[in-house]
Amino acid sequence: AVSQEFTANLPKAELHLHIEGTLEPELKLKLAQRNHIDIGQDTIEEVQKTYDYDDLASFLSVYYPAMEVLQTEEDFYDLGMAYLKRAAANHVRHVEIFFDPQAHTSRGVAFETVINGLHRAVVDGRALNVDAALIMCFLRDFSKESARQTLAEALPYKDKFIGIGLDSDEHNNPPLKFARQYEDAAAAGLHLTAHCDIDQKDSIEHIRQALEIMGVERLDHGTNIVEDPDLVQFAAKNNIGMTSCPLSNGYVSPEMKGEEVLELLKQGVKVSIHSDDPAYFGGYIGDNYYAIADRYDLTKDQVVQLAKNSFETSWISDEKKAIYL
Ligand code: ADE
Ligand code: ZN
Numbered sequence: 218a219v220s221q222e223f224t225a226n227l228p229k230a231e232l233h234l235h236i237e238g239t240l241e242p243e244l245k246l247k248l249a250q251r252n253h254i255d256i257g258q259d260t261i262e263e264v265q266k267t268y269d270y271d272d273l274a275s276f277l278s279v280y281y282p283a284m285e286v287l288q289t290e291e292d293f294y295d296l297g298m299a300y301l302k303r304a305a306a307n308h309v310r311h312v313e314i315f316f317d318p319q320a321h322t323s324r325g326v327a328f329e330t331v332i333n334g335l336h337r338a339v340v341d342g343r344a345l346n347v348d349a350a351l352i353m354c355f356l357r358d359f360s361k362e363s364a365r366q367t368l369a370e371a372l373p374y375k376d377k378f379i380g381i382g383l384d385s386d387e388h389n390n391p392p393l394k395f396a397r398q399y400e401d402a403a404a405a406g407l408h409l410t411a412h413c414d415i416d417q418k419d420s421i422e423h424i425r426q427a428l429e430i431m432g433v434e435r436l437d438h439g440t441n442i443v444e445d446p447d448l449v450q451f452a453a454k455n456n457i458g459m460t461s462c463p464l465s466n467g468y469v470s471p472e473m474k475g476e477e478v479l480e481l482l483k484q485g486v487k488v489s490i491h492s493d494d495p496a497y498f499g500g501y502i503g504d505n506y507y508a509i510a511d512r513y514d515l516t517k518d519q520v521v522q523l524a525k526n527s528f529e530t531s532w533i534s535d536e537k538k539a540i541y542l
Contacts, residue, residue, distance in 0.1 A: 219520050224506035227520065228541060230527035231304060231312040231491055231502050233437050233460035235354075235384070236335065237284055237320060238494025239300040242268075248286035248295070256286065268497055273414060273469045277386060280497065284320055290334040297338025303495075305345040307503045310541065311533055312349045314339070315382055318367055319356045328370045336377045348533065351378040352410065355398065357390035364398045372405060379532055380408030382437065387414050392427040399431045408532045410435040410458075413442075415477075416470045421445050428457060435460060435530055440477035440488065453485045458530025463509040464500050465493035475513035482519060489527035 242264035249256045258264045267283075270276040287293060297314070304312050314335070321331050332351070339349040353371055355364040371378070381402045383395060392399075392411050399409055411427045413420060413436050420441040427433045428451055435458035442448050442459070452459065459481060463473040481488040490509060495501045500508065510520050528541040 219507075219510040219515060219517055221503075221507045223517065224510055224520060225503040226308055227506065227524050228308050228310045229502055229506070229524050230489075230531045230533075230541070231307075231309045232435065232458065232489065232527055232531055233315070233462055233491035233493055234300070234312060234502075235315045235317070235494050236296060236300060237287075237317055238280070238498075239303070239496050240283055240286075240296060241299070241496045244296065244299055245283060245286050248288075248292050252286060252288045252292070254286055254288075270468065274386065276469060276494075276497065280494065281320055285324065287321065288326060290330045290337075293331055293334025294337050297335045298341060301338060301342040301345055301347050301349060303501050304342075304347045304349075307501050309347055309502060311528065311531055311537070312347060313352050313379065313532060314349060315352050315354050315384065317354050317356060317384065318371065319359050319363060322367070322370075323359075328367075329374070332371075332374050332377055348537070350532070352380045352382050352408075353378050354382040354384045355395055356385040357383050357394065357412075358386040361394060361397070364395055368398050368401060375405055375407065378407070380410060383411040384437070387412065387417050387423065391419065391423050392431055392433075396431060399433075403432065409433045410437055410460075412437040413439045414469075415441055415466055415474055417441070421448070424448055428452065428455075434458065434532075438462065438466075440474050440481060442486075443477050443480050449481070449484050449486060452481075452487075456487055456530065458526070459486055459488040460491045461488055461509075462491050462493035462498070463505050463512075464495075464498045467508075468498050473509055473512060475509050478509065478523075479513060479515075479519075482522060487526040487530045488523065489530065490523050491527075
């Protein structure tokens with residue numbers, strides 16, 4: 218068996234982390250006060266009680282309204298720095314941070330406010346020995362036109378983020394809806410990833426679109442791929458990363474999906490372990506490693522392989538990768 222200390226101290230790359238999902242009750246209260254916003258709760262315990270959900274839709278209906286406390290560049294900076302301190306404590310050496318600009322621009326916060334605040338945190342994170350970068354996600358339940366506008370707004374800042382992703386409610390929102398934005402982003406030299414959530418109705422078709430048509434380099438969640446041996450082979454052959462989030466899985470489905478992770482390891486797919494929305498799902502990356510290791514009795518070698526996979530499928534330079542592999 219593997220100890221909590223072992224999973225905590227292992228050097229890791231965090232590749233599936235929504236910065237908005239790191240909004241802890243304490244910071245939420247502080248920002249509400251600073252911005253004179255009445256969120257309806259006055260204590261950490263009261264905020265914690267609102268973090269109540271049992272599937273993706275009920276989670277998202279708590280998650281988006283919570284963001285109203287994020288208003289200024291300073292707020293986004295503080296959110297970023299609070300996370301990077303946690304990352305450093307979790308021995309995260311490299312992190313690729315998702316952010317959802319449309320969740321903010323749709324309520325009147327400027328794109329530049331979001332990206333400038335987060336980027337400043339990324340730069341200051343280096344002093345904490347955490348190498349960080351940003352990935353811009355489209356909200357897939359927003360229109361194609363909104364995604365087009367968001368990419369147009371983002372491209373002038375393309376030195377401040379390294380790739381694009383796709384998140385939010387997947388139901389009836391297949392990857393191909395955003396084929397044009399993925400093409401344009403790739404042409405601009407950006408990396409590509411997309412959420413293909415577990416237990417989605419059209420999961421396999423969505424995975425197929427993302428891998429075979431849109432050329433994504435990673436799938437976020439995506440472990441349902443085990444249902445389709447041809448796609449598993451494609452993923453193994455093409456070094457596709459698969460970012461599984463055990464504690465998040467445990468919230469939105471009856472289990473953490475450890476069997477799928479083990480099967481993918483066995484088939485040589487570069488699956489790795491991450492935290493998704495740690496303030497909402499009960500733990501940062503070290504806790505996620507420990508949860509899956511403990512529940513499925515992983516060996517040390519398997520845990521080390523998962524961490525190696527995280528660096529291998531990250532978007533850092535080959536020189537930096539070599540340090541960890
Ligand atoms: N946004 C934040 N967390 C998410 C998740 N687990 N799935 C889809 N969209 C998300
Ligand atoms: Zn996610």
